Amino acid sequence: MSASDPVTGSRTSVRIVVVGDHATGKSSLIAAAAAETFRQDVPPVLPLTRLPADYYPDNVPIIIIDTSSSLENRGKLAEELKRADAVVLTYACDQPSTVNRLSSFWLHELRRLEVYANVYVTIKAPVIVAGCKLDRREEEYNLSVEMAPLMQQFREIETCIECSAANMLQIQEVFYFTQKAVLHPTAPLFDQETQALRPRCIRALKRIFILCDHDMDGALNDEELNEFQVKCFNAPLQPAEIVGVKRVVQEKLPEGVNELGLTLTGFLFLHALFIEKGRIETTWTVLRKFGYNDELKLRDDYLSIPNKKAPDQSVELTSEAVEFLKGVFSTFDDDKDGVLHDSELEDLFSTAPESPWDEAPYKDAVERTPLRGLPLSGFLSEWALMTLLDPAKSIENLIYIGYNCNATSALRITRRRSVDRKKQQTERNILQCFVFGPKNAGKSALLMSLMGRPFSENYIPTVSEQYTVNVVDQHTGKKALILREIPEDGVKKLLSNKESLAPCDVAVFVYDSSSENSLKGAMELLSYVARQGEESGFAMPCLLIAAKNDLDSNQTTNKESAKVCMNMGIDAPIPVSVKERDLNNVFSRIISAAEHPHLSVPETDIGRNQKRYRQLVNRSLICVSVGAAATFVGLAAYRAYAARKNTSS
Known part of the structure; x- marks a missing residue:
């Protein structure tokens, strides 16, 4: 599998804010990246700078915001950071004091601003630590060793890199890695501390594996692997490449491959390997091809929910969806005792980001057996409640557990209650x-x-x-x-x-x-x-x-x-x-x-008075109508009489 033509989601640009102590090389870094050459006459703070879409392979333009570290500009700095997709935090390689300021001030300041993004990281924007003026450093310096404690303490740091605007060394790489951290974030997929895929990532990849396992034998054979490769990367795998992939997995994880092909364990191992080797865009390409957003939930364009036209309409499951759910219940009722126990429910929702019924209002909303089992009536009742209260959540979870039809086949909009009242019954x-x-x-x-x-x-x-x-x-x-x-x-x-x-x-x-x-x-x-x-x-x-x-x-x-x-x-x-x-x-x-x-x-009394008023108005209208009709008839009769009289004379 290769990461050609990666999918970047719906982003139309990446906004990067560059911060750091005075004279650490912020403006020179930005100017060198934009002009692709070193400039001597760089102003203290640059205006907004744009890097075009074709500057990097992901074809997403970059907006770079230069900032001042002076006290009088702290308010403006805070506002810019709150709008940032990513932060480049600079220090000067020839000024050790600026390195110390990263942990003593800047990283704590970023956290203090509480610019939250997702459930995985402390702040919204991933941080790239960039050491500028590398050409001025004289002593030996091991970047990975020196920065390891800092990255351990501040998990929002995506990577550390050193560069030189004067020598045009790794200037483009600074913003490439920053853009990559936004378009292909590590935190939702991989836990750096445990060096393992996160549970929600595993659940998403498991669903993708099951969707690609067309013969449902628990392994991806060569044909299924090739179809997967074409869908995600628009290019087939050569036979030698398939053999190579399986060999790599088998050497590291024997149970990752069996006589039928690549197992789920092997599939997950491959993605963990890609991430460890810095190829996280490969896994993101796969996830986005199958409809996932940055929170590892299905994107809205995968959830075409029929809209109610009036507030007194409701949403229900169709008979087709109910029959599907009955089949799912039977499939996951492993011991065939007529109820789903907690382990069976967990297995059922193991391809969803999490069980949708672990919190209110769904938790404890249905009947359970004495041994905490969920019978079919309770199972269908939970779906009925979720569909009524949150149709999008209902169709989303139907898709997670294998419902392949569109939303219109799963959900139906009821007619208005006001219409039911006129028809004197509800459907x-x-x-x-x-x-x-x-x-x-x-x-x-x-x-x-x-x-x-x-x-x-x-x-x-x-x-x-x-x-x-x-x-x-x-x-x-x-x-x-x-x-x-x-x-x-x-x-x-x-x-x-x-x-x-x-x-x-x-x-x-x-x-x-x-x-x-x-x-x-x-x-x-x-x-x-x-x-x-x-x-x-x-x-x-x-x-x-x-x-x-x-x-x-x-x-x-x-x-x-x-x-x-x-x-x-x-x-x-x-x-x-x-x-x-x-x-x-x-x-x-x-x-x-x-x-x-x-x-x-x-x-109520008000209602009765309104009813009497309407009846009075209706009677008045009837009287007026009858009077008008009588006048019209009388006028017509008079005209007929006058006409006959004129004819006879």
Whole structure:
């Protein structure tokens, strides 16, 4: 494999800022690189300098910013560094004090500015340390030995090089290595401390290996290796080159090659070898040919996500994608026990940058078996939740685990909820329910019961939104129900966004049936949410849930809640007891309300007044229309009469 015509990603230029102590040769270095000759008359600080695209093989132009080290220019220096793609940090080879200043001031200053870039390095811009005025040094100096402690302490240093503008020695190399550090960064791929490929790099290369292993025998044969070479580097491998590649791997790592060809272990070893030998652009070319960006995630142009045209539409998996996921589940269920254990899930997502479900809102959002296994219903529920909340993440992970079709075959856009309401039914398979209620009403217990978890006496107030999801059997088929708990303190913040209720298919309001204050809090929330729904145009069915039905029922509460429901035109409260597992078929009833979006929509006083006003306007328009029609008919009749009279006379 060779790195001919490397892919550099989407960058249109590389911005390099040159910094260092006064009189270390910054301006002379830049001037010599631009003019390709040494200049005597170099000003203290050069204006912006450009190196054309064809200056280096990557064909990306370079913008070089010269800087002043004076105190009065520190503000401008900081601004330039924050915009830098890379930094050239200079010292003078004939001034040892400037070498000491690298660690005592400059590298700490770069870190202090906190110009972050990616998860791998301390600061955004890789640093190239350049020793200028090499022609003036008199004593012996071993660069690699002297700079090793500095590079060990400051991992952002990509390389160290010494040069001479007067002798035009390694001037072009300074900016070549700097550009290369930006276009083909080492940090995302390779850990210099452990001298090993980083986990995310291994995952990406594993996916590429699997995609190239067409016969799925766990090795790349000569034909597959050649196809890989042509795809990445536009040139075939000669038979002798293939033999040579395999020989190199086998000598260093016997298990890297078997009778079938190059194994995954050997494939990874080759890339680690390229990086160690300074050919990191080879690995980056491969990664970018297969759609990866600098963070080792698929680029946006690989993720053509269908766009919603209205906020009250949602995104779901197609039946084709669901069938694919069922097949994936079966494939990775190694022991065929009907669940995916942690090791099997890790294997499933081993070609993704990381497992997408390790953090909120996906972590602990679905049912698990007693041994922490994820059943098929939970597996599909996680995908349903991810698709609804983050369609791009869903399609991205589908591709990581082997889905080869385009996004339109995996995702579908549902019709608007306002259309569902007019048609008096919904076609959605994933339904989202917002769960409101005062503190200690039983909201979290309701969410846990959707996953089949036992009741817990320990009360832990919910401080942030949380989700649970599960598949519920309906007479209309299986539906994925997502419960989204909204803490009482977070309701106003949520509803400050006018479109916040657009994705809500149904809202439930939970209250402690033994507490009048709890009912009062739920009623206030119901009125507030219903009013916001009316005003925003995203009204939704609402249900009251009388939780903790195992406690002594409050007769006043029962009468008051029934009265409120009747006044607002919604169903009577649903009594449930999570503690006694008497759920009164609540989840099926929630889905039924969402499936019939024209029913159970609460009417507030404002809504009723608006409705009366619209009815009055409509009646007035009808009267005007009838009057106008009568006038038109009368006028027509008169004209006909007048015409007959004129004819007879």
